[in-house]
Amino acid sequence: MKNKNTSKRQQRAIETKKKIYEAAKQLILVHGVENVSVDSIVEAAGVSKGAFYVHFKSKDSLFVTLVNDYTNIADLDYRSFLLTISDNKSTFDILHNLAEEISDFIEHSIGLKNMGTLYKAHLSKTIDTTSAISYNRELYKIFSEVLERGVNKGEIREDIAVDLLAKHLILAIRGITFECCIRYPDMNLKEEVLNHFNILLYGLKK
Amino acid sequence: MKNKNTSKRQQRAIETKKKIYEAAKQLILVHGVENVSVDSIVEAAGVSKGAFYVHFKSKDSLFVTLVNDYTNIADLDYRSFLLTISDNKSTFDILHNLAEEISDFIEHSIGLKNMGTLYKAHLSKTIDTTSAISYNRELYKIFSEVLERGVNKGEIREDIAVDLLAKHLILAIRGITFECCIRYPDMNLKEEVLNHFNILLYGLKK
DNA sequence: CATAGTGTGTGACCAAAGTCATTACCATTG
């Protein structure tokens, strides 16, 4: 009978996975996901194609892993951005600033093209892309906190739970980002988000 | 030298295209896009694979053509639905009803799975999917008209053009539909749309 | 130490989208 993660074996497996991951990261960064084949990744990593599919469910899945890692970086960015905003500001201003920061990050750090690829991956039901859209994601907590403070300050309506409101706001941002992806380059993300929030935030008022 | 659309030739070309279109329509209706290969389509249509790519840029492109035709049907549905709504209702109620009807149509007539495929096609920049998202689409006119009437009744804010408001509302519906696609089956489209509109419509008030 | 059992790795293979050199066909021109 077997058992336990016997280190030598496990170690090699981890190394293989890392080799694939790093090779893919480099290639995708330079050429874009669409222009990088699995064959080229495994060749660069020096492993067989089968090994790739031992460690990753699919090419998209690998890409999502990459994006998820970036998602965490994004959330850290949003969190630290929030700390720079004065508490004296109204909740609506804070939400506006936050939305602005997120738009910037998406547009300039991630890129709309990569967002599009991510969304395509979301739509392909073969992959588990939960971490980017999970309600446990830090982003949801950030919004919930801001809204909660808004409730305490008496600025935000109380008949809908802050968690739900946060979901609506993030859903809206995602929707606009999606729209920007499909209308690229005819739409400006930041502008649209701010305009939309101008309307949407009214509905949060007490 | 050649010239003119010489009828016999043109006729045959049109017939070929139609054969492909109809065969695909049938197959996709029964089995779903994902489960229908180009090979099976051309076999059913009794033409070669090359002919397929003479008439359609890609498999997705053919699918989009199909959906676009359905888009028109959808818009006719929405238009006639609007006629059944009493003018006495408030603009907000009308918008709610409309959103409800659209949700129903998407969920039951088109299906979320097909919407997902459509969205993937939107994101693949290789295809022209303009007709479904074009601002000339009847759907945008319908919303604009309702909002315009709302303005005249003094219910809707005037500082933002009704065309822009219509864009925001439709963008929101599309965003929620997208979210439903990626979270399927954990979300109910109609419910979410109505909840979201509950918040969003506040921002339209005068 | 032998043996069995399991996670890791291999590469030939498959399915399906899309390409392209070539052919078939037909209308126009001389």
Place this chain on the structure above:
DNA sequence: CAATGGTAATGACTTTGGTCACACACTATG
């Protein structure tokens, strides 16, 4: 009626994501 030229159609071929039966290496057990 050739000859010409251009569009429609062909199908073998390429590419690429993904599979699978098998081999290998390593660990735990008797």
